[in-house]
Amino acid sequence: METHSLRKRESRNGSADHTKHKQNVKATMLQKEIGLVSGICMIVGTMIGSGIFISPKSVLLYSGAVGPCLLIWTACGVLATLGALCYAELGTMITKSGGEYSYLKEAFGPIVAYLYSWTTVMVLKPSAFAIITLSLAEYACAPFYPGCSPPIVVVKSLSAVAIMTIVTVNCLSVKLASYVQNFFTGAKLLIILIIVVAGIVLLAHGNTENLSNSFEGSTTSVGAIGLALYNGLWAYDGWNQLNFITEELKNPYRNLPLAILIGIPLVTVCYVMVNIAYFTAMTTTDLLLSPAVAVTFGDRVLYPMSWIVPLFVIFSTFGSANGSCFTAGRLIYVSGREGHMVKILSFISVKRYTPLPALMFGGMLSLCYILPADINTLINYFSFAQWGFYGLTALALIVMRFTRKELHRPVKVPIVIPGLMVLVSCYLVLAPIIDKPKLEYLYCAIFILSGLLIYYPCVHLKVSWIHRLMRPITMHLQLLLEVAPPEETVEEDDQKL
Template sequence: ALANTRMDKGSCKRRSDLQNRCTAQSLDPHDKDKQPLKATVLQKDVGLLSGICLIIGTMIGSGIFISPKGVLLYSGAVGPCLLVWTACGVLAALGALCYAELGTMITKSGGEYPYLMEAFGPIVAYLYSWTTVMVLKPSSFAIITLSFAEYASAPFYPGCPPPPIVTKSLAAAGIIIIVSVNCLSVRLARYVQNIFTAAKLFIILIIVAAGIVLLAQGKTETFSNAFEGASSSAGSIGLAFYNGLWAYDGWNQLNFITEELRDPHRNLPLAILIGIPLVSLCYVLVNVAYFTVMTTTELLLSPAVAMTFGNRVFYPMSWIIPLFVVFSTFGSANGSCFTAGRLAYVSGREGHMVKILSYISLKRYSPMPALLFNGFLAFCYMLQADLGTLINYFSLAQWAFYGLASVALIVMRFTRKELHRPVKVPIVIAGLMALVSCYLVLAPVIDKPELEYLYCVVFILSGLLLYYPFVHLKLKWARNLMRPITTHLQLLLEVVPPETSD
């Protein structure tokens, strides 16, 4: 990566040729003073509103329309179900506060990656980037686009689930469109995020308003004996939290784009303080609305909870629910793609991924190779995806890294005292997040051991097999193998290494 190694002469020449060609295409010779060339780095174009929309838009996606069944199934009753949703909101807020301190202390993009690098060194940071770039981010992207496809196709197959070939084809189309938008224009990707965030808040407002009206009319049967049949298994409660926290996942998304955020010391914590409490309130009220219309059995048997709610409450206007759910999942997928590309870009820049992933489009100022790579992996996962299984194992690995990030905050309180901390949370919050993360990782494994958990751990550690020869030793034959591939991709995509400031 350019941050750690010198760019060879051939790469410099290719970069100069690309710059000259793109400049000739995009600028009139007489307007050079009016349109100065930007540095080939990711631009600081994300303001407070776009930051809030990214948090809300990524958190509110498919989860609130899928996870209610999972939370209810593992919690066992309405009362514990609502408590789990509330507790998940509190955990998301506490975790986001820790990330606000980390993000304002180390203003680098890449989510947990720079924090783990500073606290524990390159090996732990590499394992995080390896796992997240190769599995967590693309599988999350695949899950959300599959949810988008299920809701988009459901109205055309009343009374039965859509054929898998239809949902997978729609999901593939969604991946292609979203990746294309993010590659072609960072500004357009932001506009898409803002518009679809407004759409999903609108449909949630409609659902919540309908639930309040029904409660006022006395529809409270489901809330009687709300704790009857509650689960007492630690593993089941852990899985209930997994499903709830899947719906809340996204509270750390701004930390992936810190380098593109205007005034991150102000806008990062402010966006968190506005976005996450709003999402938490929406989630609890939406679940209350669901329970005013459906019994616990009906909710568990519903193939699409939000659509069942719409059919019973808004008929003959029930089509409005799947339409806006499609908007919601599409916006969430866009946010997931937007941030995933930044992690691959940063890890490539630091030498932990192939160098081409750290290159930036000269015309679009987007990390095009990283976005295309994430989209390709998401497409592969989408072909074989099982939503329930992916959610469980995604959460296992993800919360392990959340816990490590909380421990990193504690470690740097003692090892990096000189760093400026515009936001400083009580250290007990970081400790609590670390303990909760340990519980969420270990409880399901201890309660019901399965080989899939072992596969997850083996995959994470298998990254060391690549780290030692390709990152630590930097074998010459590996660089020689990648050089022609990098050259052809650079010329094809018109991308260059990011500029650095000394």
């Protein structure tokens, strides 16, 4: 009798221990580890790259004077905020990672979503990642080659090292990637603070000549103003990054809109104040002739501490590249999970809980994009496609107001805001094509539509021999990388506003 009772107690204890062990083991899925501060740092850190430090002269060139230039920077910040508010409604209504991909799929179906993921995964994300690391490499090499440009081989090799380092950090841990993002966001805000304070000091000393008669010589051309807006909005690009990681965001119903409402106005204030600081030390001619505006400002105002500017530009570009890699990996992961990419790309590391195959695939594509002589031209021609997808996403919000009325909307923006975003996107897509029509735009459109040649046999028809070919490859990669398919689909967050 006692032996039977003892066995019963041991059985109960064993069962309790097993249950406790199961509770302690995390499911093989992306974990909610991104808080409000990390979310703000993701937005700010990705938006503020090298652009504000190197080439704000494009906005000045097309606006023609200081006053319109500052107005353009402010208007671009307002437009970015309005666009992000649309994304806040979408992100709290459809709490899936993947950004535009998830929203386009819900509103317009799988074909439009696939064309978005095809274009973004294969061209936009990896080429942007490559451009940011190339900028980082140029600044890092410059002190070692005074008076001349660093060798292309050295720049590209350093860029490759940066890509591999960032991908490794993101593969190791979500928390580590978040800490890196937070640190480098703090670093870039520090250098912006230094530049702004230096500008305020110069203003207090009466250096206001360049700010007086600030509208003299301004342009009235609609085309020129459009190009100025286009260049300004390019510097603000990244305002939608948090929507790519919604599944990893703690309490997305609260933190997503809050991070947007704090992060983007903060970037707008930084951009306007930095431009004012530049004009306290440089004339419009000086600014237009400067190869790197922040470095010229540092040489004139911060000497003998001017070396801190290029150092912090390196920090800024590294942080921006880290944010770009982080979000690109989530888009690739979601595309794989939905069956629009090969299945292995949706697998998650069983030890690290990171989308390891997706991150590695994005990194390898970026390494390929640093090989061509000039990929900036490629990005310029494909940027019209980016704004086309922004417009489609805003249109998706309007469409789902009528077709998906049952969806819970913790954040609901006035319908005029997505309507305005659709109009602005149409203008930004058509303006460069009408202003300077080139065959390259046609080639880009053909590339986007060519995704259908892969979609039809591989996704729609699901041709059996392709899947048989991929099965052993998937199995071997799964064993090699120690990854597994996600155990659960997206969990709905119980906490709501």
